[in-house]
Amino acid sequence: MSYPGLPSNPENGYNYSPNGSQFGQEGLQRSSYPAVNYPSPPQAPNLGMYGGIGFAEPNQRPSYMPGSNQSSPYYNPPSQQFSQQMPMSMPSSTPSQTPQYGIPMPMSMPASAPLPSHQFNTPMPSQQFNTPMPMPMPMPASAPQSMPYSMHQQQQSNLYHTPQQFGHVQPAYPPVSHVSAAATNPCFTPPTSVVTPSKNLSSKTDSGKRPTVKPKSNFNATEDCEKLKKAMKGFGCDEKSITSILSSRSNSQRVMIAATYKSLFGKELVKELKGELSGNYEDLVVALMTPLPEYLATELNKAMKGGGTEEAVLIEILCPADELELQDIKEAYQNKFGRSLEEAIKKETSGSFCSILISILQCNRSKNEMATDEQAKQAAEQLYKAGEAKWGTEESTFIRFFANESYAGIRKTDEHYMKKTGHSLEKAIKKEFSGSLRKALKAILLVAHNKHSYFAHRIFKSVKGMGTKEKQLMRIIVTRCEIDLGNIKEQFRSKTGKPLEDTISRETSGDFKKLLLALTADG
Incomplete structure (x- = not known):
């Protein structure tokens, strides 16, 4: 990369890097020079129109620099002005050529230090100093200074890739449109195309998500650590305070609380909580504190x-x-x-x-949400021939389809399968498969139609019959409360006729019940 207006001669081994750390083939690093602090000269030189950054006129450069000696890399006696080569190894491959010099001046160099011309042995004309020196274009104020997980890329609105990693952290820079970016930075090149969501994108599984737990505004990890420390201090434990804090923070905020706790008190917060709690309540708290x-x-x-x-x-x-x-x-x-x-x-x-x-x-599920009727019709025909139309079942055909087809393609294929056979793919799966493979295929089919309905069904299965599957109930609430638990609650009520909160109150007890209810309450 070269700066505009500065000469670059790769043949002579000189290239410009943005940070000025690489000087060419010899691999010299600027850090190899010892740090030398020079006192200010008795009389400041004429620095021209550039102030502290510009060059002094050759005939006005001070010949004496206090604290300098001939061993100094910046010492240049008056009799040898602009004739001494810079203290760096020059390429020896082209001795007949005079190397071009255009390396940016270190910002730590004294303003009075000698600066060679583009030709080492050629005096620099004074009129050159009246020409604005090309400088690297500063980044606009809105440009990012640093970018923090995988936040991988992370433009989907799911829990694992939230734009605000820790909730309280605001973006390091405001959004910049292509127009404003081009206006503030002439080096900005707008993209040739912009990817926009398909108009046919189904809203059944992805849009309109309603989480019940959201990142806390004005989040203060240190303050939360002090409260948790106080809740675990002395005899007994204040479970009410622990429930109140953990149920109103996002997962990334809880992870930050754990890191801050260790920094403040030198102890692992999760171990401290496990020492104070027990039973299902302990398991739920540990689950909430884990990424x-x-x-x-x-x-x-x-x-x-x-x-x-x-x-x-x-x-x-x-x-x-x-x-x-x-x-x-x-x-x-x-x-x-x-x-x-x-x-x-x-x-x-x-x-x-x-x-x-x-x-x-393998993560190869198709992202095509615009499956055509012809494609779906062909897929339905293939599934029918691999299953109900023959003796035995080609399981590989069903596996390949359900593991790789987009959800929109699965839904449309189900419609055409119904038209062809008079019944849905679900009935065909029940007829042709058994065991865990049948359950996996049915799960994918239900998720393709309505993911919220699938998890509502899983919650219903966890509380159905004798005894409650607390681990299953806890896992779904913990993993979905920041994504779409509000939608799942709606589906649960439409299926059972009862609110999810009533079912949790009936099937669980104690602090475990209170924390589950706090997580499912609409934020």
């Missing part, structure tokens, strides 16, 4: 640990997850357990169920 991808990775590991595998947990976590969520979960699993999630699934599952989970983990 969500890590929490889901832990739940997957528990489901595959010990004797037997809880296939329903694998289905609940992996089948509804989008591409970004799957990538985060896989990364968290690798970091926490030292092996890939794919390896663990291959070891703990088998057959076609293993195949569909591995296919899902």
Whole structure:
């Protein structure tokens, strides 16, 4: 990269880097020069129109610099003005050529230091100093100074990729339109095309999400740490304060609270809480304090640990997850357990169920939300021939379709399957498959039609019959409260005729119930 107006001669080994740290083929670093502090000269030189940044006229440069000596890299006696080469290795490959010099002056160089011309042995004409020196264009005030997770890219409105990573942190710069960016920075090149959401994008699964827990405004991690420390101090524990704080902070804010707590008191907040709490309430608090991808990775590991595998947990976590969520979960699993999630699934599952989970983990689901009727009709025909139209079932055809087709394509294919056979794909799946593969295919089909309805069904299954599956209920509320738990509550009420809060009050008790209710309450 070269600055406008400054000569660049790669053949001689000189290139300009934006930060001025690389001087060319010899690899000289500016940091290799010792720091020398020069006292101010007795009489300030004429710095011309550039003030502290410009050059002094050659015939007005002071010949004496207090504190200087001939060993100084900036010493230049009057008799040798502009004839001494700069203290750096020059390329020896072209001795007959005079190297071009255009390296920006270090900002720490004294204003009176000698500055060579573009030709080392050629006196610099005085009229050149009246020509504005080309300087790097400063960045506009609205340009980002630094960019903080994977926040991966992260433009989907889901919990794992929220634009405000810690809730209280405002963006480092306001949005800049192409017009304003071009006006403030002539180097700005607007994109040739802008990707806009498709008009046919279904609103059944992605838009209109209503979280029940939102990032707290005016969030103060230190203040929350002091309150939590006080709640755990002395005999007993103030569960009410803990519930109040954790239920009104986002997951990223709780993670920041844990980091701040360790900085303030030198202790792990999660360990402190586990020492004070017990039972389902302890498990729920620990789940809230854990980064969500890590929490889901832990739940997957528990489901595959010990004797037997809880296939329903694998289905609940992996089948509804989008591409970004799957990538985060896989990364968290690798970091926490030292092996890939794919390896663990291959070891703990088998057959076609293993195949569909591995296919899902490849994150190759189509993003085409504009499936045509002709494409859907062909897909319905292929599924019919692979299933109901023959003896036996080509499971690979169904796995390939449900693991890779977009949700819009699955919905439209279901419509054409109904027209062709008189019944839905769900009925065909029930007829042709069994076991965990059947459950996985049905889950994907239901998520494609309405993800909120799928999780409402999972909550209903957790409280149905004798006993309550607290772990399942807790997992859904913890993972969906910052995404779409408001929508799930609506679906739950339409299916059961009862509010979710009433079901939680009836099926749970104690501080566990209070924290669940706080998380499900509309914010």
